[in-house]
Amino acid sequence: MNPQSQPSTPSYTINCRMTHEAAALERLCQVVRIRGFRIATMAVETAGEHLDIALTLEGTRPIAMLQSQLEKLHTVAEVALAAGSVARSRSA
Amino acid sequence: MNGAQHILDAFHRHNISTVFGYPGGCIMPLYDALVDDVGVEHVLCRHEQGCALAADGYARASGKLGVCIATSGPGATNLITGVANAHRDSIPMLVITGQVPSGLIGTDAFQETDVLGMTLGIVKHSYLIDDANSLPTIMEEAIELAQSGRPGPVWIDIPKDLLLSEAADAPFPQPEARETASTDLTEALAMLRAARKPLLYTGGGISLAHAEDSFRAFAESSALPAVVTLKGIGNPGKHNPYNLGMLGMHGSRAANKAVDECDLLLVIGARLDDRATGKLDGFAPNARMIHIDADAAEINKLRGADLAIRGDLNEILKSLADALQAEPLAISDWQKQCRTWHTTGGFHAADNDDPMAPITGPAFIRQLSRIAPDDTVIACDVGQHQMWVAQHYEFDHPRHHLTSGGLGTMGFGLPAAIGAQFADRNSTVINVTGDGSFMMNAQELATIRRYNLPVKLIVMDNQCLGMVRQQQELFYNNRESQINLDDNPDFVAMARAFDIPALHIERTDQIRRGIETILAYNGPMLLHVAISREENVWPIVKPGASNTDMIDETARTAKASKEQVA
Ligand SMILES: Cc1ncc(C[n+]2csc(CCOP(=O)(O)OP(=O)(O)O)c2C)c(N)n1
Numbered sequence: 001m002n003p004q005s006q007p008s009t010p011s012y013t014i015n016c017r018m019t020h021e022a023a024a025l026e027r028l029c030q031v032v033r034i035r036g037f038r039i040a041t042m043a044v045e046t047a048g049e050h051l052d053i054a055l056t057l058e059g060t061r062p063i064a065m066l067q068s069q070l071e072k073l074h075t076v077a078e079v080a081l082a083a084g085s086v087a088r089s090r091s092a
Numbered sequence: 093m094n095g096a097q098h099i100l101d102a103f104h105r106h107n108i109s110t111v112f113g114y115p116g117g118c119i120m121p122l123y124d125a126l127v128d129d130v131g132v133e134h135v136l137c138r139h140e141q142g143c144a145l146a147a148d149g150y151a152r153a154s155g156k157l158g159v160c161i162a163t164s165g166p167g168a169t170n171l172i173t174g175v176a177n178a179h180r181d182s183i184p185m186l187v188i189t190g191q192v193p194s195g196l197i198g199t200d201a202f203q204e205t206d207v208l209g210m211t212l213g214i215v216k217h218s219y220l221i222d223d224a225n226s227l228p229t230i231m232e233e234a235i236e237l238a239q240s241g242r243p244g245p246v247w248i249d250i251p252k253d254l255l256l257s258e259a260a261d262a263p264f265p266q267p268e269a270r271e272t273a274s275t276d277l278t279e280a281l282a283m284l285r286a287a288r289k290p291l292l293y294t295g296g297g298i299s300l301a302h303a304e305d306s307f308r309a310f311a312e313s314s315a316l317p318a319v320v321t322l323k324g325i326g327n328p329g330k331h332n333p334y335n336l337g338m339l340g341m342h343g344s345r346a347a348n349k350a351v352d353e354c355d356l357l358l359v360i361g362a363r364l365d366d367r368a369t370g371k372l373d374g375f376a377p378n379a380r381m382i383h384i385d386a387d388a389a390e391i392n393k394l395r396g397a398d399l400a401i402r403g404d405l406n407e408i409l410k411s412l413a414d415a416l417q418a419e420p421l422a423i424s425d426w427q428k429q430c431r432t433w434h435t436t437g438g439f440h441a442a443d444n445d446d447p448m449a450p451i452t453g454p455a456f457i458r459q460l461s462r463i464a465p466d467d468t469v470i471a472c473d474v475g476q477h478q479m480w481v482a483q484h485y486e487f488d489h490p491r492h493h494l495t496s497g498g499l500g501t502m503g504f505g506l507p508a509a510i511g512a513q514f515a516d517r518n519s520t521v522i523n524v525t526g527d528g529s530f531m532m533n534a535q536e537l538a539t540i541r542r543y544n545l546p547v548k549l550i551v552m553d554n555q556c557l558g559m560v561r562q563q564q565e566l567f568y569n570n571r572e573s574q575i576n577l578d579d580n581p582d583f584v585a586m587a588r589a590f591d592i593p594a595l596h597i598e599r600t601d602q603i604r605r606g607i608e609t610i611l612a613y614n615g616p617m618l619l620h621v622a623i624s625r626e627e628n629v630w631p632i633v634k635p636g637a638s639n640t641d642m643i644d645e646t647a648r649t650a651k652a653s654k655e656q657v658a
Contacts, residue, residue, distance in 0.1 A: 022220045023208050030212045068389040074217040074237060 009058045011040065013082035014067070016053045019075040024051055027073060035069050036061040050077065095224045095255040096125040099188065102231035104131050108159055108186075110150060110514050111135065112143040114170075116163025117203060118190030121255035135514060135543065138535040140167050142507040144174020144187070145533065149508025151183045152494045153469055154515035155302060157239055158185045164192055165203030168249070169210070173501060175245045176214040180498025181323065182300055184243035186234055187215075193253040194222065207249045216244030221251065224259035232262075242387040243300055277411050279399055280358075280382050284314075284416075287356035289426045291379070292316040293339070295368075296323030296497065297361015299490040301386055301405040307360070310413040314421060316358070317430035319347040321368045323497040324361070326487035334427060336434050340368035341633045342479040345437030348639040350430050351376050360384045361405060364394045365498070374638030384408055439483040447601030451623050453477060453552060456603055457484040460522075460550070463607045468520040469494060469512045473505035473529030476558040479629040481524050503532025506549070510536060513545045520548070520611065527553040527580050537590040540616045548610045549592075549618040551583050554625050562628045566643065567635075587618040594618035 018024050025044065032039060037059035045052045059066070063081060070079045093101060099122060103111070112135045115123045126134055137143040140162045147158030158178070162171050168189045178185040192201040208220045217237055219230050230248060238246040284290055292314070298307045304327070311318055311328045318328045319339040328335040339347035348370075351357070357379040362368070369375040372394060383390070383397035384405065391400040401408060441454030457480045464470075470485060471494040472478040478495060487493045494512060496504040509523035530551050540547050557575040564572055587594035594617065597606040610617040631642040 022222070023212060023218065026209060027212055034213060062392075065389075065393055068391075068393075072242075072387075072389050 009060055010063075011056060011058045012063045014055045014057060014063075014070075015078075015080045015082060016055065016070060016076060017047075017050050017078040018053065018073070019077070020046060020049055020051050021075055024075060025053070027075065028053065028070070031069050031073065032057060032066065035066045037066055093259065093261075094121070094125075095221075095227050095250060095257055095259050096122040098228045098259050099231060099255075100125055100129050100132060102228065102235065103159070106157070106235050108157060108235075109133060111159040111161055112137055112146040112150070112511070113161030114140050114143055114163070114167060116167045116190070118164040118192055118252040119161060119167070119188075119255070120163075120190070121252060122161065122188070122190070133514075134161075135510075135539070137507065137510070138538050139533065140170030141174050141503065142510075142533050142536045142539065144171045144185075145177060145501070145504055145507035146511035146514070146536075146539075147185055148174060148178045148181075148183050148504075149471055149494055149511025150515050151178070151185060151511070152181075152508065153491055153512035153519075153521075155299070155491065156184075156515070157235065158183065158511065159188070160185065161188045163190050163203070164207070165205050168205060168207045172211065172214065173499075173503075174507075175211065175247065177496055177499045177501045177504060178245045179214045179216070181296060181496065182243050183245070184239040185245035186238050187245055187247040189247070189249050190255065191220070191249045191251045194251040195253070197251065207247070211247055214245070215247045216242075218247040218249070220249045221254050224254040224257040225262075227254065227259050228262040276399060276401060277408065277415070280384075280401060280412065281415050283356060283380065283382060283399060284358070284421060287380075288423065289354045289429075290316055290356040290358060290421070290423065291350055291354035292318040292328075293320075293351070293357050293359045293362055294318065294324040294327045295321040295360075295362030295365075296490070297385060297405065298324060298327045301361060303361070303405040303409055304490060306406045306409040306413065310409040310416070313413045313417040315427060316421070316423075317350055317427060319343070319350060321362050321365065321497070322482055322495060324490065325482055325493045325495075326490035330486040330488045334430060336430060337439060338482050340370065340639065341635070342483065342629050342631070343368075343639070344434075344439050344483070345631060345642060346430070346433040348633075348642060349433050349437060351379075352640050353429075354379045357381045358384070359397075360409075361386070363390050369394070370633050370639035371637055374640060441484055444600045447599065449600045451598060451600055451603060451621055453480040453623055453627055453629075454484050455600070456552070456621060456623070457481055457524075459603045460524075460607055461485040463604065464522065464611065465520050468492060468522060469509075469516075471505045471509035471512055471521065471523045472496075473523070473525040473532075474500045474502045474559075475526040475529060476554070476562065476627070476629045477524055477526045477552040479559075480552075483629075502529040505529060506533045506536045507539075509547045509549075510539055510543075510545060513547050514543075521546075522548045522550060524550045524552065526558060527551060527555060527577055527583070528557045530583070531580075534586070537587065537592060541590050541592060545616060546614065547616050549587070549616070550610075550621060551618065552621050552623055553580065553583065554623050554627065555580060556625050558625075558627070559629070561625075562632070565628070566632065583618065583620045592616045592618055594620060596620040596622070598622035
């Protein structure tokens with residue numbers, strides 16, 4: 001993409017619920033990275049058997065692509081894109 | 093029962109009768125349990141990569157789950173290429189590795205590696221067992237998961253102490269009914285009927301969904317011109333008059349032309365991989381697209397679909413076939429046009445009339461295709477020979493063509509052929525390989541001998557890494573770099589050292605007898621085929637270019653004459 005017409009990287013907030021298993025967070029982070037996003041903030045809370053993870057992500061690829069890849073993970077129960085989360089982060 | 097016995101119990105419950113593995117320290121309790129087991133045949137390969145690729149070949153040829161087993165540390169790391177191969181081609185696989193005892197994890201113990209961490213990117217899912225009582229349930233879940241939806245490898249890493257501990261039986265709930273599609277077949281049919289130049293584009297998803305028969309019925313009742321990806325070869329059947337063959341980087345001019353001209357692309361069970369589409373901007377520029385797939389994440393991944401249908405391919409194809417049978421499409425001009433392209437721009441390698449002429453790759457594969465029995469399974473390796481098989485061998489079923497599509501793993505062919513032969517002891521299985529690829533898993537000749545598998549091996553020896561040489565010639569100004577293999581071992585003598593008879597041929601008039609001899613031999617046999625070092629695969633699209641910019645042999649001749657002038 002042309003950096004001049006795209007001066008800043010879009011940023012998204014995603015909330016994700018997944019089973020609390022051995023490699024849960026690594027699995028999540030690996031998919032985020034390989035599908036072209038950068039984690040800006042990450043908050044994790046344990047909720048019984050689950051982990052609730054709130055992520056702020058930056059990336060120029062379509063977020064729907066990441067969302068569907070995260071949903072494919074066997075231990076991911078839910079992925080929600082926070083409404084109106086598409087903001088521009090600082091200039092790339 | 094201890095953990096190891098629970099694993100075997102799960103194998104029995106799921107009719108898993110063949111597994112491929114290699115023992116070692118941390119997996120010994122499972123090997124000990126195997127001693128008393130009568131239901132499972134354990135195949136000992138000679139390298140864990142061979143085990144994983146054999147399990148992959150077994151799964152591809154049979155449509156069943158492939159299972160491989162290894163020890164911790166180097167056993168597990170040796171599996172990785174084979175598991176990645178299965179992951180990229182969505183092959184159902186169960187991987188079981190021993191791990192160091194629970195208390196030693198994280199202490200840099202002997203043969204400890206972080207298998208779970210290391211394999212995250214190449215599995216559909218993975219487990220590190222931390223409680224023996226969870227093992228029975230996890231085995232169930234893993235076996236179901238590996239085969240459902242988009243299939244793939246599921247890896248279970250089990251500390252040695254948990255293989256030995258007693259574990260309680262678990263209730264085995266029936267897997268939940270799978271989600272069915274929210275289909276919109278009426279709209280798909282309307283789009284098909286509105287199109288003047290509709291084209292069918294299918295990939296490996298057809299056989300992954302076990303939808304070969306319903307696809308064949310649909311292709312016949314729709315009479316749609318059809319192109320296939322490398323993994324979709326065989327889907328339309330060799331007698332389908334509208335089968336244009338493979339598209340993409342080494343596809344036919346006819347297939348790429350049809351994609352370029354079509355006004356509706358019906359994509360079924362395919363990912364729109366870059367080797368198939370070429371530069372996406374130039375791909376099917378005039379077409380609307382219907383994308384039918386079992387995997388939601390593939391829809392709109394690379395190119396937006398005008399209509400997306402997710403769900404069970406068998407059901408969808410049956411409904412579409414019924415509708416089109418009742419009221420066929422009126423596309424005779426387009427069908428005629430595609431057949432003309434196929435005649436002028438399909439793969440039609442001529443036989444060489446000169447009996448003394450050196451053997452060429454395409455002519456050899458054509459002969460093989462004519463002589464080998466119809467249900468022959470060809471397990472390819474990776475390189476030029478793989479493309480000649482894809483272009484010139486006429487497959488009538490997708491499970492007859494085993495090829496490493498997504499990962500392009502040299503060394504795939506020999507172990508995959510072993511797996512395929514275990515899937516059906518009576519079928520004819522041929523590994524077509526190159527001199528480079530053959531050496532990547534040549535140790536598995538010992539496996540062929542040990543189990544007396546009648547696998548036929550055809551080594552197409554151009555004394556170099558041909559596919560790399562070709563790209564260096566065409567795209568790197570002919571600056572050859574590290575592709576020379578003219579010091580290969582004597583492959584005939586090498587086969588014989590494994591007690592496998594072998595034959596060498598080099599002239600056109602020897603092709604037929606060579607092929608007939610190995611096919612008639614009652615056991616494994618190797619045919620060493622000397623071919624020219626300079627031969628290329630034509631046509632070719634430069635990586636990253638559009639499929640309409642195909643280069644063929646004239647490019648090389650033009651370049652050679654320019655060089656002569658200079
Ligand atoms: C494991 C692995 N290493 C490297 C490559 C890159 N590669 C692709 S084709 C090829 C050459 C294959 O040579 P050979 O098996 O002799 O087949 P040919 O192209 O000569 O028919 C190489 C090195 C690969 N695909 N896989």
